[in-house]
Amino acid sequence: MKKVAVVGYGNTKFTKDELPIESLLLESTKQVFDTTKNLSQDLIDGVIVSTNDNSKYLGAILSELSGIKPKISHTVEHLCSSGANAAISGFSYIASGLVDTVLVTGADKIGNPGQILEWDKSRGEFDHPIYWASMFTKAHKRQFSTTEEELAIVSAKNHKQAMDNPNAYSHKPYTISEIMNSKNVTDDLRILDCSYSCSGSSSILLTSEETAKKFTDEPIWISGIGQKTNSASFMKNELTTSSSSVISANDAYKMAKITSQKIDIAEIHDAFSVCELMAVEDLSLTEKNTSASYVRNLFNTEDRKINPRGGLIGAGHPLGATGISQIVEITQQLQNKAKKRQISNAKKGLVHNMSAAATSSTVLILES
Amino acid sequence: MNKFETELKIGNFVTSECSHCNRIVWPPSDYCDNCFKAVNWRKVSQIGTIIELSKKENDVFCITEFEDKIRVMGKLDAEINMAKPGQTVRLSKCLLNNKNSFFFSLEEIKEILEK
Ligand SMILES: [Zn+2]
Numbered sequence: 001m002k003k004v005a006v007v008g009y010g011n012t013k014f015t016k017d018e019l020p021i022e023s024l025l026l027e028s029t030k031q032v033f034d035t036t037k038n039l040s041q042d043l044i045d046g047v048i049v050s051t052n053d054n055s056k057y058l059g060a061i062l063s064e065l066s067g068i069k070p071k072i073s074h075t076v077e078h079l080c081s082s083g084a085n086a087a088i089s090g091f092s093y094i095a096s097g098l099v100d101t102v103l104v105t106g107a108d109k110i111g112n113p114g115q116i117l118e119w120d121k122s123r124g125e126f127d128h129p130i131y132w133a134s135m136f137t138k139a140h141k142r143q144f145s146t147t148e149e150e151l152a153i154v155s156a157k158n159h160k161q162a163m164d165n166p167n168a169y170s171h172k173p174y175t176i177s178e179i180m181n182s183k184n185v186t187d188d189l190r191i192l193d194c195s196y197s198c199s200g201s202s203s204i205l206l207t208s209e210e211t212a213k214k215f216t217d218e219p220i221w222i223s224g225i226g227q228k229t230n231s232a233s234f235m236k237n238e239l240t241t242s243s244s245s246v247i248s249a250n251d252a253y254k255m256a257k258i259t260s261q262k263i264d265i266a267e268i269h270d271a272f273s274v275c276e277l278m279a280v281e282d283l284s285l286t287e288k289n290t291s292a293s294y295v296r297n298l299f300n301t302e303d304r305k306i307n308p309r310g311g312l313i314g315a316g317h318p319l320g321a322t323g324i325s326q327i328v329e330i331t332q333q334l335q336n337k338a339k340k341r342q343i344s345n346a347k348k349g350l351v352h353n354m355s356a357a358a359t360s361s362t363v364l365i366l367e368s
Numbered sequence: 369m370n371k372f373e374t375e376l377k378i379g380n381f382v383t384s385e386c387s388h389c390n391r392i393v394w395p396p397s398d399y400c401d402n403c404f405k406a407v408n409w410r411k412v413s414q415i416g417t418i419i420e421l422s423k424k425e426n427d428v429f430c431i432t433e434f435e436d437k438i439r440v441m442g443k444l445d446a447e448i449n450m451a452k453p454g455q456t457v458r459l460s461k462c463l464l465n466n467k468n469s470f471f472f473s474l475e476e477i478k479e480i481l482e483k
Pocket residue numbers: 386387388389390400401402403404405
């Protein structure tokens with residue numbers, strides 16, 4: 001299997017504007033061309049689009065708008081984790097030798113249809129994500145005595161970190177008490193503990209080891225991949241842990257031949273505050289039953305190790321772009337190019353992208 | 369529309385079941401997810417167990433599990449502090465109105481009050 005590197009990227013601002021999907025896709029693609037040395041259209045032989053949008057044939061449309069005539073082009077849809085899964089497709093085409101260089105571009109519009117899984121009979125009329133998030137939160141409170149304050153710290157930390165992310169939809173800091181006193185969506189969910197669907201687009205350029213040096217002096221290698229789909233319906237046995245995250249993380253660590261202790265920085269799928277508390281344990285970034293104190297300590301010491309770009313809560317969540325935007329952030333961190341968000345001496349990073357009440361998860365390990 | 373939906377429309381909560389594997393096939397499907405033989409359809413037990421619950425405005429909603437396998441979300445006709453996970457509920461009503469809806473009532477309300 002060939003080695004695969006991230007060698008270029010682009011990221012639009014995440015907004016609440018209703019923009020055409022094609023324009024969004026093109027915007028972050030243009031940035032890849034503007035910022036990657038020696039890149040020309042004829043060097044790209046794969047174009048993969050990640051989106052939940054209802055428009056068809058977007059791989060071909062983006063290729064045409066960008067002047068690319070790829071060997072392989074198609075769309076990937078897997079709800080909220082479409083982005084990380086599109087990156088895996090791109091990786092696989094290069095690793096197998098089928099193509100050499102792939103553009104992976106994700107985008108969604110604020111009103112995208114990926115937020116509701118119509119098919120799920122187990123949720124019925126309770127189809128909005130706030131209902132499963134309330135179940136996760138209530139169960140977490142029950143099992144770990146998690147407090148409203150501990151949940152609010154996740155949101156306070158991620159909103160604060162998003163202030164240094166120029167592409168985040170929100171640049172407003174919130175205090176812990178403002179979050180705790182924000183509108184009750186349900187008895188167990190405050191509105192500021194929720195991420196928002198946004199309009200936005202993110203792109204990465206992936207290539208083989210032989211070609212990487214042509215485009216960058218600092219290729220970032222995708223060294224580990226794990227993906228697990230347990231189900232489509234919301235019928236988990238345990239509500240306080242995501243077994244799809246545990247399994248995909250273990251597979252990714254194994255492939256990268258590292259342990260979780262080696263991870264310097266991580267982008268994790270905080271669709272709701274409780275998801276970050278669950279994920280830091282599921283990804284073995286902290287011990288079981290220590291997530292709240294772990295996140296509190298990050299907040300108190302201004303340590304940006306988890307969700308440096310502000311997470312989904314702070315940066316916004318354009319579904320098809322989110323996983324790719326996470327990869328862009330880790331790439332910038334490992335290249336020491338994350339500006340105000342930069343953490344010191346980051347060598348290995350992790351991306352955690354999840355779908356539909358944690359019924360499936362994807363984990364990537366990146367290394368400089 | 370499959371059998372689950374046509375039955376729900378007339379107020380019956382049914383599940384698919386494989387008589388060959390002797391197991392419930394849930395979510396509802398035309399074929400067994402183990403052996404791919406055609407399923408039978410039958411009514412689900414009216415008695416279930418609360419897995420978790422919360423409240424939105426005045427509505428208490430919960431995940432209820434039936435027959436150790438079938439989990440659905442629905443509305444619970446009770447005060448939030450009267451109910452907890454593990455408690456037995458009865459399916460009081462179900463319907464299909466664009467989306468499926470389930471309604472539960474507490475089965476052991478007397479016992480709880482005495483505690
Ligand atoms: Zn069977």
